[in-house]
Amino acid sequence: MAQTTDPQPAESTSERPRLVTRPLLVRFVSIIGASASYYLLLSVVPLYAEESGSGGGAGLTTGALMFATVVGVLLSPRLLARFGIRVTLAAGLFLLGAPAMALTASGHIGWIVAICIVRGLGFAVTLVAGGALTASLIPPERRGEGLALVGIVSGVPTLAALPLGVWLTAHVGYGPVSAAGGLVALAAILTVPALPYRDAAEGKQLGLITGFRTGHLVRPAVVFAATALAAGIIVTFLPLAVPSASTGLVAVALFVQPTASTAARWAAGRHGDRHGTARLVLPGLLASALGTLMLTLTHNPIAVVAGVAVFGIGFGIAQNATLSLMYSRVPSGSYGTVSAMWNFAYDAGMGAGAVGFGLLAGGTGYSLAFACTAALMLTALAPALRDRATAAAPDLR
Numbered sequence: 001m002a003q004t005t006d007p008q009p010a011e012s013t014s015e016r017p018r019l020v021t022r023p024l025l026v027r028f029v030s031i032i033g034a035s036a037s038y039y040l041l042l043s044v045v046p047l048y049a050e051e052s053g054s055g056g057g058a059g060l061t062t063g064a065l066m067f068a069t070v071v072g073v074l075l076s077p078r079l080l081a082r083f084g085i086r087v088t089l090a091a092g093l094f095l096l097g098a099p100a101m102a103l104t105a106s107g108h109i110g111w112i113v114a115i116c117i118v119r120g121l122g123f124a125v126t127l128v129a130g131g132a133l134t135a136s137l138i139p140p141e142r143r144g145e146g147l148a149l150v151g152i153v154s155g156v157p158t159l160a161a162l163p164l165g166v167w168l169t170a171h172v173g174y175g176p177v178s179a180a181g182g183l184v185a186l187a188a189i190l191t192v193p194a195l196p197y198r199d200a201a202e203g204k205q206l207g208l209i210t211g212f213r214t215g216h217l218v219r220p221a222v223v224f225a226a227t228a229l230a231a232g233i234i235v236t237f238l239p240l241a242v243p244s245a246s247t248g249l250v251a252v253a254l255f256v257q258p259t260a261s262t263a264a265r266w267a268a269g270r271h272g273d274r275h276g277t278a279r280l281v282l283p284g285l286l287a288s289a290l291g292t293l294m295l296t297l298t299h300n301p302i303a304v305v306a307g308v309a310v311f312g313i314g315f316g317i318a319q320n321a322t323l324s325l326m327y328s329r330v331p332s333g334s335y336g337t338v339s340a341m342w343n344f345a346y347d348a349g350m351g352a353g354a355v356g357f358g359l360l361a362g363g364t365g366y367s368l369a370f371a372c373t374a375a376l377m378l379t380a381l382a383p384a385l386r387d388r389a390t391a392a393a394p395d396l397r
Contacts, residue, residue, distance in 0.1 A: 033188025052107030072124025095122025097185030228349030260312025287314025
């Protein structure tokens with residue numbers, strides 16, 4: 001059964017349990033391996049498709065990858081229930097790494113898309129299975145801070161691998177880069193047997209369908225999806241919305257946003273562990289919407305940088321608060337379901353934001369489209385306020 005109330009923050013930090021343990025350090029290896037493998041080839045594969053003569057293949061490969069990732073997220077809880085966390089995590093790493101080794105075997109678009117589909121499924125499985133295991137390795141009293149640390153560990157290889165893949169391709173070619181992308185994921189499999197056995201998790205397992213029918217899990221997920229909506233828009237359309245003469249401004253803005261998110265995620269984790277997580281969800285949503293609204297001033301460099309900074313702070317708070325809150329409301333046997341729901345909210349929000357904004361901006365212009373996005377995000381105030389009102393109730397419904 002799910003917990004009926006959110007756990008109260010610790011009153012004293014003098015006897016707080018240790019956060020970084022040997023099992024968590026071992027888990028960091030597979031986090032880094034999966035992130036590095038995925039992002040090293042994220043921009044490389046579309047380039048390979050284009051240079052192989054597949055007209056329009058770049059968008060098709062990325063679309064196939066993202067679609068497979070969403071499908072994999074939804075399928076992963078069932079795999080966890082059947083095969084356990086360690087086997088599922090190892091399988092995900094294999095599906096992510098092995099196809100990359102064979103990428104350059106053919107330049108046909110069908111082959112490249114098939115590789116992307118398998119890798120997308122593998123990455124999704126590593127996210128859900130790994131997320132469930134990671135949550136079980138973090139003391140509940142320090143869950144927010146621990147999840148923030150995990151975000152940093154996964155974020156560093158992400159930021160490094162994305163540009164590195166393109167740079168290496170220009171210097172050594174597609175074959176060595178795709179092989180490297182495969183090897184880092186496959187090598188991480190070697191650490192899986194050293195991870196703690198968490199397959200027989202305590203508590204009844206909550207199915208994914210049941211999870212999506214459970215109000216105290218759906219409400220935080222919906223709020224997070226609303227903030228992820230703008231995250232997908234900023235990454236995709238900010239370079240187009242800002243005047244072409246301000247390319248340096250775009251580079252600064254796209255650096256400020258993830259930096260602010262990382263810092264806010266860490267601060268939110270520490271604050272939530274000490275003072276409670278539920279009260280952070282609403283400020284995270286409001287800050288995200290305000291930052292998005294500030295981006296209506298696309299011709300004002302200060303407003304653009306300030307806007308992405310404010311959005312980044314709100315997004316980081318929402319990331320940490322919603323995930324911590326969802327984990328706190330289920331027994332450990334349902335961590336896989338929570339991981340799947342949260343990652344689905346992330347991917348679906350980013351994807352819907354990018355597609356919808358593109359259609360909207362074509363008719364309204366970028367400034368008005370950013371304003372409409374901020375207004376749409378504020379519709380998530382309803383579940384946020386509802387969740388805040390019921391967080392301390394004796395029965396979360």
